Amino acid sequence: MSDTMSAVTRQSPPHQVFLLLRAGFTVAPILFGLDKFFNWMVDWPKYLAPWINDIVPGSAQDFMYFVGAVEIAAGVLVLLAPWLGGFVVAAWLGGIVVNLLTNNPPEYYDIALRDFGLFLAALALGRLALGFHMASRRSAADEARAEPVRRAA
Numbered sequence: 001m002s003d004t005m006s007a008v009t010r011q012s013p014p015h016q017v018f019l020l021l022r023a024g025f026t027v028a029p030i031l032f033g034l035d036k037f038f039n040w041m042v043d044w045p046k047y048l049a050p051w052i053n054d055i056v057p058g059s060a061q062d063f064m065y066f067v068g069a070v071e072i073a074a075g076v077l078v079l080l081a082p083w084l085g086g087f088v089v090a091a092w093l094g095g096i097v098v099n100l101l102t103n104n105p106p107e108y109y110d111i112a113l114r115d116f117g118l119f120l121a122a123l124a125l126g127r128l129a130l131g132f133h134m135a136s137r138r139s140a141a142d143e144a145r146a147e148p149v150r151r152a153a
Contacts, residue, residue, distance in 0.1 A: 018132060021125035022082050025089050029075035036068025047111075049103035078125070083133040086126025093119040 009015065035041050044067070045060035056063045074092055078085030093115050100112035 014128065015132075018082075018125070018128040021086075021121060021128070022078060025082075025086065025122055025125055026075050026079040029071040029078070029089060029092075033068040033071030033073075033075065036064040036071065039064075047100065047103060047108065049099045051102060052099060082125060082129035084126075086122050086124075086129050090119050090122035090126060093122055 032041075036044050039045075044064045048060045048063060053060050053063070056066075070092065074085060074089050077088055097112050097115050097119060100108040100115065
């Protein structure tokens, strides 16, 4: 995998897929996170499963403020460190899927299925980003090892 990743250029399909997923999983969590504070697009508290509302302090909207902050942070993490952020977003989406599957079944199964697809895409982002990150670290280490040899020559 490292040989493949080191041979990837900016014009290659794997790199383009990585950039597309990175952009999407940066922008979408930040926008949806902001909307948790304003409910412009959706009345977010209605999507919270009653059992979760029962165990978190405050109202469902209070919890949505926390959810919004986490989503904004996850989007920023994808921007700054996609090899971590992709997996964080995937875990977050996994939690959302569980919430939706248990919120008045089967009312939100269609949304849970969509979010499961996003979960898979976030895992793909995390894996691509980790591969690129590890390849770049190996490349930098190889360069550092080669530098003394060049100076000696």
